[in-house]
Amino acid sequence: GAVVSQHPSWVICKSGTSVKIECRSLDFQATTMFWYRQFPKQSLMLMATSNEGSKATYEQGVEKDKFLINHASLTLSTLTVTSAHPEDSSFYICSASDLPGREQFFGPGTRLTVL
């Protein structure tokens, strides 16, 4: 099956700093990538959808200036958490799809802890 990687797998940062998380499709071209956030013992909540070469579409309640998403190539999307605060601590998961309506392949997730 298609493989999606995320880097880093975990990160600890100080409050006020920015953190970048990468999502890569390793063996296919991802026209669409999705970013999810998951708090402990809760479900995945979609944050935004990004299409290669265009601006991301954010879900209601997600601050686009705080969670910057870039999908500059067909194999890479990045999520930057700007001026991170402890409440941003969460498990961030990306997924990728090669065509609209096709199966999403999920990355292994990135655990962010903001001190």
Place this chain on the structure above:
Amino acid sequence: SQQGEEDPQALSIQEGENATMNCSYKTSINNLQWYRQNSGRGLVHLILIRSNEREKHSGRLRVTLDTSKKSSSLLITASRAADTASYFCATETNTDKLIFGTGTRLQVFP
């Protein structure tokens, strides 16, 4: 919120028993998918059932879908300790987005 709901929230059974999880959703769907997530790990895709299908099997998994009731169930037969995980349903609509359910935490005791 459009998020689906699952029940039970948590389920504890002995190895060899069957586990049934239920999922209810709110909108029209193209398909419904079930995923497994081990603690702190990524998602594993288990099975997809399309809106025009009523039942699907994959190994020890059996999924049903009732679009009139907007509900689905996942049955794991002859459970094993390795089945211990959280299970999520996710519905896909015309927007290509996946809306995840609240999840069921399954614990299978040896």
